[in-house]
């Protein structure tokens with residue numbers, strides 16, 4: 001549906017996302033929307049009480065689409081306000097981590113991303129809830145990556161290259177932990193792991209395919225267990241990550257379920273959609289089936305993963 005009839009779009013702009021070099025985000029969106037006869041309104045995030053402010057603005061304006069202009073953290077924030085409503089969620093990726101935009105084939109080019117919003121193709125997808133309180137829309141993990149994200153946050157490093165530097169440092173000597181995974185309807189499993197990924201999607205923001213067999217709308221999510229590996233295995237893993245074959249490696253296990261309880265020893269850092277949550281000893285993860293209607297780029301599919 002590309003018609004602008006009856007559309008009313010609210011843009012939620014995170015002014016500090018990524019290495020935000022753009023001066024006039026609102027102006028650029030306004031010009032695009034005028035050209036395409038799309039009624040647009042705006043709200044800037046402040047980092048304080050944003051969810052309440054977004055919900056209030058949605059209640060006052062009744063938009064049909066709310067667009068997160070930011071990274072995965074902003075997408076998560078907007079999704080929290082839209083869950084189980086008919087209002088569509090759109091994404092203009094301007095963050096240092098834009099995993100959900102990558103998943104949905106949304107270009108990082110501003111104008112092209114706006115064109116995806118204008119075309120308005122959407123699908124209803126599942127989301128995850130962690131420990132009954134954290135909504136997870138893209139990807140959450142325990143261990144190695146969450147530790148990097150915590151450091152990234154504490155040291156106020158920003159941008160993709162800052163993240164990549166931290167990632168390679170950690171990759172060379174990851175520490176491992178023990179975990180017990182109880183998936184609903186499956187036998188209890190025990191692992192030694194360097195990282196556990198809980199996701200319903202396929203890609204890390206870098207484009208690495210972490211969950212090639214997952215489906216975004218099948219009422220299930222995946223737990224991908226990355227077990228300790230010898231250093232020389234990194235090259236093998238990289239190749240598998242970028243060719244969509246990670247699930248075939250012997251250091252990787254993938255479990256698919258609707259609900260899971262996980263215990264970690266010692267406590268591990270958790271990150272949800274790029275935001276550090278803290279150290280936890282146990283975790284409950286559940287799928288929220290058909291939770292949100294999200295705009296995606298329907299014109300092409302990813303090369304490795306057909307959605």
Ligand SMILES: Nc1ncnc2c1ncn2[C@@H]1O[C@H](COP(=O)(O)OP(=O)(O)OP(=O)(O)O)[C@@H](O)[C@H]1O
Pocket residue numbers: 014015016017018019045046047048070071072073074075094095096097098158159274275
């Ligand atoms: N005006 C603001 N000032 C400071 N922080 C803000 C503001 N608006 C949003 N935030 C914070 O931005 C974070 C979300 O950023 P987002 O993930 O969208 O972009 P990002 O560039 O990928 O961020 P990061 O690099 O921190 O992961 C949240 O922690 C949120 O509280």
